[in-house]
Structure formats: structure tokens, C-alpha cells
Amino acid sequence: MAHADIGTKFLKKYNGTVNDSFQITGSKSESNRLLILQALYPSINISNLSNSDDTNLMQNALKSTEKEINIGHAGTTMRFLTSYFAVKPNSEIILTGSARMQERPIKILVDALRSLGAKIEYVKNDGFPPLKITGSNLTANKVKIDGSVSSQYISSLLLIAPTLPDGLTIEFEGKITSIPYIQMTLSLLNDLGVSTNFEGQFITVNPTQEIKNTEFTVESDWSSASYSYGLVALTENGKLDISSYKQNSLQGDSVLQEIYKEFGVTTTFNDHTITLEKVKNFTLPKRVEFDLVKAPDIAQTIAVTAFGLGVECHMTGLHTLKIKETDRIIALYNELTKLGATIEYTDETLTVKAFNGTINSDVHIATYNDHRMAMAFAPLLLKTNINIDDAGVVSKSYPSFWDDFERFQ
Ligand SMILES: O=C(O)C1=C[C@@H](OP(=O)(O)O)[C@@H](O)[C@H](O)C1
């Protein structure tokens, strides 16, 4: 989908107010975990499943009878299916993905599965997809893994762990990254009736044949909500009602509620709807600092909000950003600089310097096949005319993003 003129269209219609309500699709993280669990325990029913590409790819892969399955750009789909197919009886498949997916490392997970007895071979480059996976019975029950690169490897092992004859004990080497995603996986297992224990550098999962709970409702996606926060933050007195959210979320990105207070956006729960509201005449801080090691997916949204408001913003805990849909630190540097920003970065930090000039207009924002680049920059349309290249990339997690966005008119 080419949306090169989306900025011009938006600005022609936008009448200066943001006041609306809409429903955001289900969390792709919860959805993709529950789909794997449903494939392992078929009595599970899921409602409010995500309509994202990544979740559709997961559903299609689980139904597929083909020898080769292509999961496109979907990281969780790739990582979770690797363990799933490694234990699927009588199966032999090639699991592949987009050119970018073939650059996203998977060795840590493959080594862990192989140490448990799995049969996995690299089809092209060692350490990267595509993988040839032959299903087998894994009988070992202990594995050591580096937890500092991606929590998706850990969640992948945890999802199959209760189906192993003796369950599984995972021992972490190094610091554990993106912990809320591991806790989300454990909570869903606990809801199913699987008993788990996470203490220090160890997680233990007990073997489970019969599950207790079969009904699951996916909460809406908090990472997708971040773009509504970004939009409201850039208004004078905007207000948005979005649903369906829970006060006790499994999603680490619900920390947005705290983070956006710093930009003058309040969050109020009313049943399952949250109201985001910009505080009138809010006095912005000069500088903010956030450690995003537990919420890496909202880094782009925050960087753009801070730039749009002229607030200096220093973010740490970003070491995983370079192996996501694109190298997100470089992508942010490139695109914010085009708009006039001064950016400093290292491998794990990014600073947007205070800015009080005029944002450059008629700039093309490149999106690098990264949904979050398109959605994070969109709120800047309240400030200036920009063109978001390849705007259809949003479908990876939030297919109706532009429909929701174009309502603020
Ligand atoms: O488990 C998950 O659902 C996810 C874990 C995170 O990845 P990392 O653990 O690689 O940071 C996150 O960035 C991704 O969007 C979704």
C-alpha cells in the first residue's frame, strides 16, 4: 500500500481537535502465545485475538500442510514455532522468513533446543533462519541459556515446557532482558493450571497433561496504544478513549501510563476503556530519562513525542533494538535528523536533544519495513506535513492504524 500523500490528506481535513474513541486490536504477544498453547492443548478458546499480520502468520503456520512455512517479518512467530515444531511428532518442515528475518539471530534458541535433543539444521547461514526442523521427543529437562539477547527465546522454550515428560528448568546466563514478556508467558501458563517458579537465574515449569482453564480473552495491545499516547501528548487539550484494557495488564508496555505523565498525558480507567487526556497548560520538563529494558517496543514512540514537544529525552536499556524489524537506533537517528533533531546514540542508548526550532516539513520518513517507524512518526502530522513512506507496514501489528488515525478530523 502506498500512502506517500497521507500527510497532505490528513492535514487538509484535520480541524485542530483530537477527541474520539475506538477499539484497538488484541495484543499480538498474548495472541501468539495463546495460539501455540491452543495447538498444544486444543480445548483452549481465545477471544479478541489480534488481527495483525504476525498473528495471521502464526495461525496459517499452525494450520499449514506445506513443507516450507514463511513467517515473513514476524519475530515471535519465528521463535515460538521453532520450539513448537521441534517437539511436534512426525513433522519435518523448513521454517523461513523475510530477508530481514534471515538476519535476525536464532542461534541461542537453536543451541538450547539442540541441547535438549532437538533436530534442527541451518539451511543457509549458521545462526539464522531458515531452519530445517524435524520433530522429536525431547526427554532432557534442564537447559542453560543466555537471557540477555531476546526474551522470545525463553518464552519459546517455556511454551513447550509443560508438554515435556519431566517439565523444564531453565538456567539463565547473563542479565535477563525484556522480563515482562517472560512474566506474560508464565502468567498465561499459570492461568492454564501449569505450575511454574521463577527465582533468581532459574525458571522451573512442571509437566502438565490436563489444563484447568480453557477460556482466554486477549487484552488489547498496549504497544499499539502508545501511538494514541503520542498523539494526545502533541495536542493542547486532546482526549481519546481506547479499549479494551485491564488495570492488571500482562503487558509491560502498560508502563506507558507512568511514562506519559511526564509529557502531560493522564490515563483514567472506566471499566475496560481508558481515557487519555492532555493536561491543560501543562508545564513540560526540560529533560526526561527512561530505562526501557523492560519495554523496548515503545522507544520509537517516546523519542518522537519528546522531539515533537522539544523535551530532551535520554533513553537507556535499548541494546535489543538493533536486532528488531530494523536497527531501530539507526532508523531513529536517520529519520529524526531529517526533521531537524540532534540525536546522540550508542549501542544501547539514544538521546534526543532539546529542540526549539521549526520542524522541517515535506520530509519523507523512511520506515525500513518496520511498522513502529510508521506509527511512531504519524503524530508529528499534528505539527508539520511529513510523508510516511510505505505506510502499509503498520499491518504487522495494527492493520487499522491509519483508519483510526484519520478519524481525528
Ligand atoms: O515475547 C514477545 O511477545 C516480545 C518480546 C520482545 O522481544 P525481545 O525479547 O526480543 O526484546 C518484544 O520486543 C517483541 O515485540 C514481542
Ligand SMILES: C=C(OP(=O)(O)O)C(=O)O
Ligand atoms: C520487535 C517486534 O516484533 P517481533 O520481534 O515479534 O518481530 C515489535 O513488534 O516491535
